[in-house]
Amino acid sequence: AQSVTQLDSHVSVSEGTPVLLRCNYSSSYSPSLFWYVQHPNKGLQLLLKYTSAATLVKGINGFEAEFKKSETSFHLTKPSAHMSDAAEYFCVVSEWAGGTSYGKLTFGQGTILTVHP
Amino acid sequence: EAQVTQNPRYLITVTGKKLTVTCSQNMNHEYMSWYRQDPGLGLRQIYYSMNVEVTDKGDVPEGYKVSRKEKRNFPLILESPSPNQTSLYFCASSLSLSPYEQYFGPGTRLTVT
Numbered sequence: 001a002q003s004v005t006q007l008d009s010h011v012s013v014s015e016g017t018p019v020l021l022r023c024n025y026s027s028s029y030s031p032s033l034f035w036y037v038q039h040p041n042k043g044l045q046l047l048l049k050y051t052s053a054a055t056l057v058k059g060i061n062g063f064e065a066e067f068k069k070s071e072t073s074f075h076l077t078k079p080s081a082h083m084s085d086a087a088e089y090f091c092v093v094s095e096w097a098g099g100t101s102y103g104k105l106t107f108g109q110g111t112i113l114t115v116h117p
Numbered sequence: 118e119a120q121v122t123q124n125p126r127y128l129i130t131v132t133g134k135k136l137t138v139t140c141s142q143n144m145n146h147e148y149m150s151w152y153r154q155d156p157g158l159g160l161r162q163i164y165y166s167m168n169v170e171v172t173d174k175g176d177v178p179e180g181y182k183v184s185r186k187e188k189r190n191f192p193l194i195l196e197s198p199s200p201n202q203t204s205l206y207f208c209a210s211s212l213s214l215s216p217y218e219q220y221f222g223p224g225t226r227l228t229v230t
Contacts, residue, residue, distance in 0.1 A: 006159075009157070042223075043207065043221040043222060043223050043224055044160075044207070044209075044219075044221040045221075046218045046219070049218065090159055090160065104162060104165070104175060104176070105150070105162055105165075105219075106162070106176070107152075107159040107160040107161065107162075108159050109157060109158060109159040110157075110159045
């Protein structure tokens with residue numbers, strides 16, 4: 001069974017300061033992990049993905065995430081927040097065993113990022 | 118333009134009146150999926166399809182049906198909608214499952230009174 005926990009429902013930062021959105025996962029097999037972003041009244045857009053290659057993953061718009069197996073974490077970071085980063089962010093896990101995915105994706109509850117001027 | 122389309126975008130209906138939300142993708146993707154989004158719960162997977170005629174339940178399949186007769190279409194059917202199915206629904210597709218990116222539709226906001 002797989003699960004995802006986003007540790008903060010809301011994060012508030014000032015423009016130009018670092019962003020940290022935390023995600024812990026649970027998976028019985030080798031997981032694939034994703035971060036998606038949803039701007040108000042929009043669909044979801046992929047930020048980045050981890051698929052058992054490099055543990056530090058770089059995504060779009062300056063975001064990156066580090067896969068830490070020992071901590072079962074996949075936290076999302078950005079060195080300097082921009083006003084346009086204000087959105088809701090979802091951490092997603094998909095189990096991946098023996099080259100065949102089980103087909104189920106599990107989303108975290110979401111973290112709303114607010115960026116103050 | 119590569120995209121996932123959903124129709125209708127907004128729907129208000131009454132309890133028990135059967136409805137269908139259509140989903141279509143033009144990217145020749147094998148994998149398609151339906152999610153519902155509720156405040157504080159994130160997105161929860163309803164059903165998914167690995168290919169034509171292959172569907173399986175996600176985390177919250179009760180009260181929903183799907184079919185995958187063609188690769189491009191994956192309609193979501195509510196045979197007898199109830200108020201607890203009021204939600205924002207998203208369809209998504211990808212070339213295959215992990216590690217490929219899922220492309221999401223614009224969403225369908227459903228209200229059941």
